[in-house]
Amino acid sequence: MTGGPVASQEAIKQIGTNGGGFYNVNSAHPFENPTPFTNLFQIFLLLVIPFAMAWAFGLIVKDRRQGVAILAVMALLLGISVALLTVSEMAGPGTAPAAAGAAMEGKEVRFGEAGSALFAAATTGTSTGAVNAMHDSLTAPGGGVAMFNMMLGEIAPGGTGSGLYGMLMLAIVTVFLCGLMVGRTPEYLGKKIGQREIILVALYVLTTPILVLGGAAIALTASDGLAGLQESGPHGLSEAVYAVTSAANNNGSAFGGLTSGTPFWNTLLGVLMLAGRFLPMLFVLALAGLFARQRQLPPSAGTLPTHRPLFVALLSGVALVVVGLTYVPVLALGPIVESLS
Amino acid sequence: MSATPAALGQIALLVLALAVAVPLLGRYLAHLYTSPRHTRVEAGAYRLLRVDPDADQHWRAYTLSVLGFSLVSILVLFGFGRLQQHLPLSIGMSALPSDGAWNTAVSFVTNTNWQWYSGEVTIGHLMQMSGLSVQNFLSAAVGMAVAAAFARGLASSRRDGRIGNFWSDLVRGVLRVLLPPRSWRRSSSSRSARSRTSPAPPRSRP
Numbered sequence: 201m202t203g204g205p206v207a208s209q210e211a212i213k214q215i216g217t218n219g220g221g222f223y224n225v226n227s228a229h230p231f232e233n234p235t236p237f238t239n240l241f242q243i244f245l246l247l248v249i250p251f252a253m254a255w256a257f258g259l260i261v262k263d264r265r266q267g268v269a270i271l272a273v274m275a276l277l278l279g280i281s282v283a284l285l286t287v288s289e290m291a292g293p294g295t296a297p298a299a300a301g302a303a304m305e306g307k308e309v310r311f312g313e314a315g316s317a318l319f320a321a322a323t324t325g326t327s328t329g330a331v332n333a334m335h336d337s338l339t340a341p342g343g344g345v346a347m348f349n350m351m352l353g354e355i356a357p358g359g360t361g362s363g364l365y366g367m368l369m370l371a372i373v374t375v376f377l378c379g380l381m382v383g384r385t386p387e388y389l390g391k392k393i394g395q396r397e398i399i400l401v402a403l404y405v406l407t408t409p410i411l412v413l414g415g416a417a418i419a420l421t422a423s424d425g426l427a428g429l430q431e432s433g434p435h436g437l438s439e440a441v442y443a444v445t446s447a448a449n450n451n452g453s454a455f456g457g458l459t460s461g462t463p464f465w466n467t468l469l470g471v472l473m474l475a476g477r478f479l480p481m482l483f484v485l486a487l488a489g490l491f492a493r494q495r496q497l498p499p500s501a502g503t504l505p506t507h508r509p510l511f512v513a514l515l516s517g518v519a520l521v522v523v524g525l526t527y528v529p530v531l532a533l534g535p536i537v538e539s540l541s
Numbered sequence: 542m543s544a545t546p547a548a549l550g551q552i553a554l555l556v557l558a559l560a561v562a563v564p565l566l567g568r569y570l571a572h573l574y575t576s577p578r579h580t581r582v583e584a585g586a587y588r589l590l591r592v593d594p595d596a597d598q599h600w601r602a603y604t605l606s607v608l609g610f611s612l613v614s615i616l617v618l619f620g621f622g623r624l625q626q627h628l629p630l631s632i633g634m635s636a637l638p639s640d641g642a643w644n645t646a647v648s649f650v651t652n653t654n655w656q657w658y659s660g661e662v663t664i665g666h667l668m669q670m671s672g673l674s675v676q677n678f679l680s681a682a683v684g685m686a687v688a689a690a691f692a693r694g695l696a697s698s699r700r701d702g703r704i705g706n707f708w709s710d711l712v713r714g715v716l717r718v719l720l721p722p723r724s725w726r727r728s729s730s731s732r733s734a735r736s737r738t739s740p741a742p743p744r745s746r747p
Contacts, residue, residue: 255567489600
């Protein structure tokens with residue numbers, strides 16, 4: 201068995217939400233992740249910086265409650281996906297798990313369904329993409345949740361840094377929508393959301409879906425793209441959609457089944473990763489510049505408080521609705537059809 | 542069924558550990574990305590990079606720094622992939638194909654880490670350690686830097702469009718967050734330790 205400098209890559213792979221392992225099977229390999237304790241510790245590592253960035257955000261803007269509100273939304277969305285994934289893996293729906301007694305295909309016995317489900321939720325909720333079980337073998341609803349987590353745009357809690365700015369973009373969308381409803385100029389933390397600001401936010405929100413859906417369309421219409429798929433039908437669609445979603449959202453986990461080491465897939469996914477990382481960053485930094493040119497307005501009677509539970513609920517709703525409206529058609533044809541069949 | 546208590550138990554343990562660590566680390570990060578003080582190691586790094594860590598960059602200069610740094614990172618990794626058979630510790634691995642080297646270079650620089658290859662039979666030790674692992678640190682630090690810059694932009698009321706210094710965010714993120722703590726223990730207030738040879742700080746426009 202090949203050995204090597206595994207340790208130098210293992211800790212940073214998790215705490216930097218990177219996910220690239222020394223071994224092909226990543227954290228399912230006993231040299232990378234030997235025991236249930238290391239499994240839990242790795243999950244802790246990959247979550248700690250993204251959540252702490254939200255806390256730090258509150259302190260940097262000199263209002264801790266703002267950071268706590270953002271953190272609460274991240275925790276809420278992650279909690280939902282952990283619950284859904286754990287329940288679907290432990291219930292083991294589908295013919296193969298029922299015949300085998302449990303949905304253990306593609307999972308490590310030392311982690312079990314729960315340890316694998318928790319890892320899968322955490323690795324797709326952050327932009328890590330390390331795996332300790334084969335996501336291709338997750339139950340159909342479980343695989344759907346993992347895909348949905350990435351489609352959220354890596355915000356629950358997201359990658360180191362990228363999770364925070366992704367969530368803040370959606371917070372601005374939320375403030376803007378609420379401003380439209382009451383007919384006032386929306387503002388976030390004393391900064392006005394004018395025309396130029398909201399254009400940048402809209403570009404940010406649109407970039408990844410365009411890359412994902414456009415990339416999927418290219419992959420599914422090119423013969424070189426279809427050649428990589430292992431399955432046909434809904435599961436084959438899921439393999440391709442998972443790959444482009446993972447790349448454009450900078451997650452990096454693979455569904456398996458897809459033979460991606462071909463010139464077509466390497467080139468396509470490389471372009472998606474590059475655009476999916478640096479275009480959003482460009483919009484974020486431009487928006488930061490616009491905000492830094494404004495003075496800080498004191499809150500007025502019409503200001504929507506962004507630290508209350510109401511805002512947490514609104515922001516969670518906006519995140520789910522924006523993603524839902526964008527991706528429901530493709531999810532319906534992939535994991536949802538597969539769950540129902 | 543004994544699986545359910547185990548499932549709930551590990552989730553509870555995780556939540557507890559995060560509840561303790563997140564406020565502590567969050568406070569540390571907030572200080573890190575707003576403090577003007579540099580450690581001695583960092584001051585050395587800035588001299589090496591020939592940058593002025595105290596220049597408050599306009600957002601355009603900040604963005605160009607991010608993009609330029611990432612472009613160089615991609616080129617370095619691409620070179621690693623194409624030339625690894627000539628490098629030491631390649632343990633007999635041949636060069637990656639050009640599409641594969643492109644994919645891997647972008648993948649690790651963008652914090653994605655999509656892997657089209659099987660690591661243990663494709664990538665030599667030197668590329669694993671000084672190519673891929675290094676980018677694991679740098680790409681994570683770039684992400685944190687951009688988020689911190691955005692937070693500072695929101696908090697700023699100076700009306701000048703300036704959002705901080707990318708190089709200081711990057712170096713601090715690597716040295717004081719991601720690397721083990723030995724590298725920053727000896728802290729010194731060296732605002733004055735700026736480089737004499739640094740290029741003129743980008744003061745393009747207000």
